[in-house]
Amino acid sequence: MADNSNSGNGRSVAQSxxxxxxxxxxxxxxxxxxxxxxxxxxxxxxxxxxEIAMWVGFAFxxxxxxxxDSIQTIGTFLASNHDKKWWVLWIYxxxxxxxxxxxxxxxxxxxxSYQRLTSKGFSETPTSFxxxxxxxxxxxxxxxxxRMPVSTTFLLLSCFAANTAGxxxxxxxxxxxxxxxxxxxxxxxxxxTKIMEKKFTGKAKGYWLPIQWFTSGSLWAVWVMxxxxxxxxxxPRSMSFTQFLGFAxxxxxGLGILFYLRGDKIQRIVTEKSRVTDIRSATIIDxxxxxxxxxxxxVSTVPMSTTWVFLGLLAGREIGMSxxxxxxxxxxxxKVLKMVFKDLSYALIGLxxxxxxxxxINEDVRREIFQMIGI
Numbered sequence: 001m002a003d004n005s006n007s008g009n010g011r012s013v014a015q016s017x018x019x020x021x022x023x024x025x026x027x028x029x030x031x032x033x034x035x036x037x038x039x040x041x042x043x044x045x046x047x048x049x050x051e052i053a054m055w056v057g058f059a060f061x062x063x064x065x066x067x068x069d070s071i072q073t074i075g076t077f078l079a080s081n082h083d084k085k086w087w088v089l090w091i092y093x094x095x096x097x098x099x100x101x102x103x104x105x106x107x108x109x110x111x112x113s114y115q116r117l118t119s120k121g122f123s124e125t126p127t128s129f130x131x132x133x134x135x136x137x138x139x140x141x142x143x144x145x146x147r148m149p150v151s152t153t154f155l156l157l158s159c160f161a162a163n164t165a166g167x168x169x170x171x172x173x174x175x176x177x178x179x180x181x182x183x184x185x186x187x188x189x190x191x192x193t194k195i196m197e198k199k200f201t202g203k204a205k206g207y208w209l210p211i212q213w214f215t216s217g218s219l220w221a222v223w224v225m226x227x228x229x230x231x232x233x234x235x236p237r238s239m240s241f242t243q244f245l246g247f248a249x250x251x252x253x254g255l256g257i258l259f260y261l262r263g264d265k266i267q268r269i270v271t272e273k274s275r276v277t278d279i280r281s282a283t284i285i286d287x288x289x290x291x292x293x294x295x296x297x298x299v300s301t302v303p304m305s306t307t308w309v310f311l312g313l314l315a316g317r318e319i320g321m322s323x324x325x326x327x328x329x330x331x332x333x334x335k336v337l338k339m340v341f342k343d344l345s346y347a348l349i350g351l352x353x354x355x356x357x358x359x360x361i362n363e364d365v366r367r368e369i370f371q372m373i374g375i
Contacts, residue, residue: 032145036138043135053129057234058247060137063254065152065230068144069307073223073289076282077216078262090259094252096217100224101248110238112247116229116303117237122160125236132361133159139357143350150350151305156230158358167358171351173296174305178312181292185316188288193324196281204279212283219290226293229303289313311347315340 039060046056074093081089101112108115117123126133136159143150151174158167235247289310296304318336359366 029145036142039138039141040135043138044131047129047131047134050126050128053134054126054234055246057129057134057137058231059250060134060141061156061234062231062247062251063257064137064140064144065156065227066251066254067258068140068150068152069223069227073220073286074216074258076285077212077220078259080212080279080282082262086259086262087256090256092213092217093220093259094255096221097224097255098248098252100221101228101244101251104225104228105239105244110236110240110244111232112239112244113229113232114225114297115301116226117233118301122157122229122233122303123237126160126234130361132357136357139353143346143353148346148349151307151347151354152227152230153303153305153307154351154354155357156354157233157303158354159361160233167355169302170304173300173302174308177292177296177304177306177309181289181309181312182316184288184292185313186320187316188284189317189320190324192284193321200278200280208279208283212279212286215283215286215290219286219293222290222293222297223306225297226304226306285313285317305347307350308347311343315343 042056043060046052074089077093078089104112104114111117136156140150140152140155143155153170153174154167157170231251232247236243239247292309292313293306296309318339319333322333322336
C-alpha cells in the first residue's frame with residue numbers, strides 16, 4: 001500500500017509542476033524527440049569533417065525538405081488518391097524524380113539543381129561547415145512535425161549565403177511569387193467556382209484519373225527543378241557519377257518513407273482546405289501551380305521559395321471560393337482569413353528562423369544585416 005501511495009503522490013506533484021499537456025505531447029512524440037536529440041548529436045560530431053558533414057547535412061536536408069514541401073506538390077496527389085496503394089504512388093513520383101535529376105546531371109555537367117545554385121552567393125561548393133549549417137535541416141524537421149509550412153529555400157539556403165544579396169534576391173523573388181499566386185488563385189476560382197458547383201457533383205468520371213496523374217507528375221518535375229537546390233547545396237556543384245547515385249537513391253527511398261506515412265502530420269495543411277480530396281479540384285490546383293512554377297523557373301536562375309507560391313495560391317483559392325460560394329463548397333470568410341493568416345504566419349516564422357541561422361553562421365551576413373537595421 002505504501003508503494004502505491006508514494007507513486008500516486010509522485011505523479012500528483014509532477015502534474016502540479018508541469019502541465020498535463022506536456023506529458024501527453026512527450027508520450028506521443030518520445031520517439032521523434034529522441035531522434036531529434038540523436039540528429040543534433042550526429043551534427044555536433046561530424047561538422048568539423050567536411051567530407052562527412054556534407055553527406056550528413058545532405059541526408060538531413062533531403063528528407064526534411066521533401067517532407068515539408070510535400071504539401072505543395074504531392075499533397076493534393078496524396079489527398080485525392082487516398083484509396084491507392086502507397087507503393088504505387090511512390091514508384092510513380094519517385095521515378096519522375098530520378099528522370100528529372102538525371103536530366104539535369106547530364107545536361108549541366110554534374111549539376112542536379114538546374115543551375116539554381118549558379119546565382120550570386122551560392123555558386124561555391126562548401127569546403128567547411130559549422131554546426132548550425134549541418135543541423136539546420138533538423139530545425140526544419142521540428143517545424144515540419146509542428147505542421148508548419150515553412151520555406152525550405154530560406155531555411156536551408158540562407159545558411160550558405162555568402163552575403164545578404166543572396167538572401168534578399170531569394171526573398172524578393174519569393175514575395176513576388178506569393179502575390180502572383182494569390183492573384184492567380186483568386187481570379188481563377190472567382191471565375192470557375194460557379195461552374196464547379198454545377199459540374200463537379202457526384203463521383204469524378206474515369207478520364208480525370210490519368211489527367212490528374214499527368215498534371216501532378218508534371219508539377220512534381222517542375223518543383224524538383226526549382227527546389228533540388230535546397231538539398232544539393234551541401235554537395236559539390238558538379239557531382240561525380242557516384243555522388244549523383246548517392247544523392248538520387250537517398251531521395252528516392254526517402255520518398256518511399258514519406259508515401260508510406262501518407263505525408264505525415266503536415267499533410268493536414270492540404271486536407272483542411274476545401275474539396276482537395278476531389279480529384280477534379282486537386283487537378284486544377286496542380287495545373288495552376290505548375291504554370292506558376294514554370295513561369296518563375298524561366299524568369300531567372302535565382303532560387304525561390306515554392307512554399308510561398310503554394311500558400312499564395314491556396315489563399316487566393318479559398319478566398320475566391322468563399323466569395324462565390326452558394327452551395328457550401330467553400331468555407332466561411334472568417335474561417336478562411338484565419339486559415340490564410342495562420343499559414344502565412346508559419347511561413348514568416350520559418351523566414352525569421354532562417355535569418356537567425358544566417359546571422360549566427362556567417363559573420364559577413366551578420367555585419368551587413370546589422371548595418372541595414374542600424375545596429
